[in-house]
Amino acid sequence: MTRHFLRDDDLSPAELVEVLDLAAALKAAPYASKPFAGPQTVAIIFDKPTLRTQASFVAGIAELGGHPMVVDGNLAQIGTRESIADVARVLGRQASAIVWRTHDQSRIEEMAAHAGVPVVNALTDQFHPCQTLADLLTIREHKGTLAGLTMTFLGDAACNMGHSYLLSGAAAGMHVRVSGPDGFEPEAGILARAQEIAATTGGSAAVVADPRKASDGADVLITDTWVSMGKETESADRAEVFRPWQLNEELLAQGAPDAIVLHCLPAYRGKEITAEVLDGPRSVIWDEAENRRHAQKAILTWLGERR
Numbered sequence: 001m002t003r004h005f006l007r008d009d010d011l012s013p014a015e016l017v018e019v020l021d022l023a024a025a026l027k028a029a030p031y032a033s034k035p036f037a038g039p040q041t042v043a044i045i046f047d048k049p050t051l052r053t054q055a056s057f058v059a060g061i062a063e064l065g066g067h068p069m070v071v072d073g074n075l076a077q078i079g080t081r082e083s084i085a086d087v088a089r090v091l092g093r094q095a096s097a098i099v100w101r102t103h104d105q106s107r108i109e110e111m112a113a114h115a116g117v118p119v120v121n122a123l124t125d126q127f128h129p130c131q132t133l134a135d136l137l138t139i140r141e142h143k144g145t146l147a148g149l150t151m152t153f154l155g156d157a158a159c160n161m162g163h164s165y166l167l168s169g170a171a172a173g174m175h176v177r178v179s180g181p182d183g184f185e186p187e188a189g190i191l192a193r194a195q196e197i198a199a200t201t202g203g204s205a206a207v208v209a210d211p212r213k214a215s216d217g218a219d220v221l222i223t224d225t226w227v228s229m230g231k232e233t234e235s236a237d238r239a240e241v242f243r244p245w246q247l248n249e250e251l252l253a254q255g256a257p258d259a260i261v262l263h264c265l266p267a268y269r270g271k272e273i274t275a276e277v278l279d280g281p282r283s284v285i286w287d288e289a290e291n292r293r294h295a296q297k298a299i300l301t302w303l304g305e306r307r
Contacts, residue, residue, distance in 0.1 A: 002115075002116065002117065002118060002306075002307060003118060003303050003306045003307075004112040004118055004119045004120070004303070005118070005119075005120045005121060005129060005130075005299050005303060006105070006108055006109060006112055006119065006120075006121045006127070006129075007105070007121065007126070007127045007129055007164075007167065008127060008129040008132055008164050008167035008168040008171065009167045009171065009193060009197060010129070011171065012171070013171045013172070013173070013197070013200065013201050015302075016136075016168070016171045016172060018302065019133065019295075019298050019299055019302050020133070020136060020137055020140060020295075020298070022298040022301060022302060023133070023137050023291070023294045023295045023297070023298035024137065024140075024141075024294075026294050026297045026298055026301070027137075027291070027294040030063050030294075031063060033064065033301065034064060034065030035064055035065065035301050035304055035305070036061060036064040036065045036066025036067075036096065036300075036304070037065035037066075038065070038066070038067075039065055039066045039067040040065075040066045040067065040095075040096040041066065041067045041068075041069050041094060041095045041096060042057075042061045042066050042067070042068055042069065042095055042096060042097045042098070042099060042300065043069045043071055043091045043094065043095040043097070043098045043099065044057050044058070044061075044068055044069065044070050044071065044099045044100075044122070045071040045073045045076070045078070045098070045099065045100045045101065045102070046070070046071070046072065046073050046101045046122075047073035047074065047078070047100070047101060047102040047103060048073075048101050048102065048103070048123065050101055050122075051265075051266070052264075052265060052289055052292055053101055053122050053123065053130070053292070054070065055293075056292035056293040056296055057099055057122065057293075057296055058070065059293055060293040060294070060296050060297040060300070061297075061300070063293075063297060064297055064300065064301065066096070069094070069095060071091075073100075073101075073102065078102075078107075079107060084107055084110040084111055084114070085110060085113070085114040087111070088110070088111045088112075088113070088114035088115040088116075088119075089114055089115070089116075091115060091117075092114070092115040092116040092117045093116075095117060096117055096118075096304065096307075097117050097118045097119070097120065097300055097303065097304065098111060098115055098117060098118070098119045098120070099119075099120045099122045099300075100119065100120070100121065100122060101122035101123045101124075102123075102124055103124065103125055104124065104125055104126070105121075105124045105125065105126040105127060107124070108121050108124055117307070118300070118303035118304065118306075118307065120296075120299060120300065120303070123160065124160065125160060125228075126160055126163055126187075127160050127163055127164050127167075128160045128161055128164050128264070129164055129167075129168065130292065130295060130296050130299065131161065131164065131264045131292065132161075132164040132165060132167075132168040132169075133168070133295035133296070133298070133299060134288055134289075134291040134292040134294070134295040134296075135165075135168075135222070135262055135264070135288055135291075136168060136169075136172055137291045137294065137295050138262065138284055138287050138288045138291050139151070139220055139260070139262075141287065141291075142260050142284055142287075143219065143220075143260070146172040146173060146174055147172065147173030147174065147201070147202060147203070148173065148174070148175070148202070149174050149175070149219040149220060150174070150175040150177065150217060150218045150219050150220070150256075151165065151169050151174050151175070151176050151177070151218065151219065151220040151222065152176075152177045152178075152179065152208075152214050152215050152218040152220065152221050152222065152255070153165045153176070153177070153178045153179070153222045153223070153224075154179050154180070154211055154214065154215070154221065154222065154223045154245045154246075154247055154251065154272075155179075155180055155223045155224055155225075155226055155242060155245050155272055156180055156184050156224070156226055156228065156238075156242070157178040157179060157180035157184055157185055157186050157207065158180065158183075158184045158185055158186055158187070159224065159228050160228070161222075161224045161264060162178045162180070162186050163186055163187065163190045165178065165222065166178060166186060166190060166191060166193075166194035166205050167190065167193065167194050167197065169194075169203065169205070170194040170195070170197040170198035170201060170203045170204075170205045171197050171201060171203075172201070172203065173198075173201040173202050173203040174203050175203055175204045175206075176194065176198075176203065176204065176205045176206070177206055177207075177208045177214045177218070178206075178207055178208070178214075179207070179208050179209060179210070179211050179213075179214035179215075179245065180209075180242070180245060181241050181242060181244075181245070182209070185207055186207065191205060191207065211244055211245045211251060212251065212254055215251045215252075215254035215255050216254050216255075217254075217255065217256055218254070218255040218256060218259055219255070219256050219258075219259055219260070220259065220260055220261075220262060221247060221251065221252060221255050221259055221260070221261050221262075222247075222261070222262040222263065223245070223246075223247040223263055223272045223273050224263065224264055224272065225266065225267070225268060225271075225272055226238045226239065226242045226245075226268075226271060226272050239271060242272070245272075246271070246272060246273065246274065247261065247263075247272065247273040247274070247277055248273070248274045248276070248277060249274065249276055249277060252277055252282065258282075259282060260282055260283075260284045261273075261277055261278070261280070261282050261283045261284065261285065262284060262285060262288050263278060263283075263285050263288075264288070265285065265289060267285070
């Protein structure tokens with residue numbers, strides 16, 4: 001049965017460790033493993049703006065010995081010009097794997113149902129699992145472990161990053177707190193799923209409304225843009241509502257003395273995070289951006305081994 005990576009809980013806690021271990025090994029020896037030699041083709045489709053996702057997947061696939069075939073989703077008009085199922089059937093015969101950055105989660109689920117090859121979620125409106133793989137790799141590099149750490153996400157807890165941190169952090173045995181204004185809470189079903197996973201790993205998953213309480217003693221403090229793609233018209237209103245959740249020196253001081261800071265980028269200094277924090281000594285954001293490549297190489301390799 002073909003395995004896919006469509007949301008964070010597609011990996012069991014034990015499988016998550018396998019992928020992170022593989023990512024660390026691939027980072028240590030980036031040119032030593034060529035599972036896509038041939039070169040095998042990996043289709044990478046972009047329906048949304050991209051920088052890190054395109055750069056890291058293209059570089060990573062090349063390092064794995066493969067050929068990255070970049071498809072402009074707006075030009076292909078997937079789901080409009082022809083059905084997702086038909087596109088999946090075509091690409092599945094041209095490529096060894098498909099990576100898609102798209103809109104609703106249902107689109108990538110339909111792609112996976114018909115492709116016949118591994119499909120990887122490079123971001124949807126609901127989840128961003130490749131990003132959280134990179135983030136867990138980064139945290140483990142700097143902290144030496146994941147289980148038992150407290151990880152706090154500040155901002156739009158209803159966004160794809162809030163959802164993915166809940167699921168991935170719970171699987172890693174972390175204590176995950178997400179915090180945002182009223183009306184910006186994660187989906188109840190995703191929170192419940194994270195709590196179900198946490199019950200098996202010794203972690204926890206919670207919504208903590210007060211940003212100071214959410215940050216109290218946290219080992220990892222994370223934020224993301226307050227205005228996700230497609231929400232640009234809400235920018236001014238969100239800036240006012242989200243101000244207490246800005247990751248600044250005051251909230252950083254609430255965390256553990258050796259707390260580290262993550263942001264998946266692009267960042268807007270002076271809005272969701274201050275320049276002092278983003279560019280400060282506790283920021284590991286540039287390591288995090290690099291680790292997208294290593295984490296994505298690992299998930300592609302791991303899925304390819306299970307075809």
